Amino acid sequence: MSNRASRATIKDVAREAGVSISSVSRALNGLTANQELIQRVKVAVELVEYVPSQLGQSLQSQRTGQIAIAVPDIANASYLAMLKAAQQIFSEAGYRTTLINTGGDLNDDLEIIKGLRQKYVDGLIITSIRPRTELIEEIEASEVPVVVVGTIIEAVSFDVVSTDSREAARLAVEHLVSQGCKKIGLIGGPLDTVPGRTRYEGFVEAATRHGVFDENNVAILKDFQFDLGLVAAKKLIDQGVDGFLGGTDILALSILHASRDAGLSVPLNIRVVGIDNSEAARLAIPRLTSIDLGAIERGRLAAEFLVSRLSGFDSAPKVALVRPRIVVRESSL
């Protein structure tokens, strides 16, 4: 009713109920036994339409009830899956989720960590950072708990959830080899991005080990874009590549398109494997074999680590390694 008047505060409730604000606070937080008083307060609360201010409570408790999660790009399937899984956990634990889109700008990371000093969230999950020393130091000095999802090898004082991108590439290469591919190519993303570089390195390593490495069959794109992948794939197909690893599912899709444009069949003439095991892979025609990097699992773990730490669990730094697994579908049979 009183939508014109400004919000009711605890004072209004106290006045209305004829008690002190301390009593109101206690009654509302179950710290009093006097049923009659509790009842009076409840009536007053209804009457003045009182809702406790999050701000007031936060200032007092020094907790905001919010957790931030920073991802380079929400539109990216694997970050999205992580985000969704983490948000679910946060929500169940009573935390709101604040989304930070870093836009892949690696320099933003440092600013985000520094921004934590403003104390606007109780914790942070940050993904895919470039593990610079400077950044690690800043995280270690941070007062609010931070969980990093990415690839950090060194021993650090915070929780880390990571996956083995190199193994992902290895799984893909071995699968292609076992399917009889002779010339195996890679369409990968930029080497100055974490996923771009690690997948590339894994590919080179595995392909070399199996004696199928040929630098000419590797295309490193300027960006993880479908169109760039399409052009690169056409070229490699012309060179006779018969087994492809796409650095992401989207890039794998570009290979499917290029094969089709070339009048070649997947998987009869060309076999294709993607990375991320996103919805796009499941729904592609033909259905795309893909390496699942456990994005959902990583999001869940990171969120659980953080929530546990926020619950006062002051354990030693935890490290979780989610192992990739291959999901074989039509495109590589």
Next chain:
Amino acid sequence: MSNRASRATIKDVAREAGVSISSVSRALNGLTANQELIQRVKVAVELVEYVPSQLGQSLQSQRTGQIAIAVPDIANASYLAMLKAAQQIFSEAGYRTTLINTGGDLNDDLEIIKGLRQKYVDGLIITSIRPRTELIEEIEASEVPVVVVGTIIEAVSFDVVSTDSREAARLAVEHLVSQGCKKIGLIGGPLDTVPGRTRYEGFVEAATRHGVFDENNVAILKDFQFDLGLVAAKKLIDQGVDGFLGGTDILALSILHASRDAGLSVPLNIRVVGIDNSEAARLAIPRLTSIDLGAIERGRLAAEFLVSRLSGFDSAPKVALVRPRIVVRESSL
């Protein structure tokens, strides 16, 4: 360095600089002219590593610097596009974005609006609500500005951004008719969801007008799921449907799969149109014709409306209608 000691507050700066906290506040906010004092404060700030507490400032200013955006499902391409577009605007305007995933539970909407009374955000964008009277009243009574993205026809006192789902279906049907389809089918989502119902209604209306409506060629799924779509599509294909509207791009993809499974060619034997114009449509094989409902545009508009209102612009309630447009690709040629 002093990462063990708790954060420095304005008091620490004041002590260090040998001035009052008021002076520190003024110096930091450019409300003083004394250069010497400003300099002293700055040095002290550096020394004690002071960062103003967002909480303290918020309590004082009654503004949190945060905006919430509620979507039924982030994994859904169109909500994701909206979210991303809105987040971009918020970020530029200096607001953080808090994500609320309603999980499609329509009853959550009311709780979200009510939760605003806790004042943990400065504004809210809420999408795809079922426009119940109760909810509208609650929004109108809300102290924090709310922008609704959805389909509300009545005159309300808040900003609304909507699209015409019926026209979307109409565009699709007319296109299929113009391409020579004789038996036109729909694979749609549940009628108790806003997108499910409006798209269905638009389809019926347009198909009837063009004399191609046949109830037997309409499949209403229990859920917007690919697998359900696949089964339904197989059945309709068996019935000889030669032109399909998928209620979403994902459902359209299920039609592509079903056609392929039936050994029929898209678009030679069967033509398919989806709705959302998501990335999945662009990357499908064959590339999928789809109706673009302007998710990005809607997200942008909603965010702009909200930011403008938060900037103190107390204009009359605004209504924006984003018109759908068809993006013709291979699947319907």
Next chain:
DNA sequence: TTGAAAGCGGTACCAA
């Protein structure tokens, strides 16, 4: 110009 003090909306301590 500067500092003291009130106030934002709560919680928690301490006496009564």
Next chain:
DNA sequence: TTGGTACCGCTTTCAA
């Protein structure tokens, strides 16, 4: 058990 009060960290009014 209850009420008074200090306090969380900051901004802003009011006197000096």
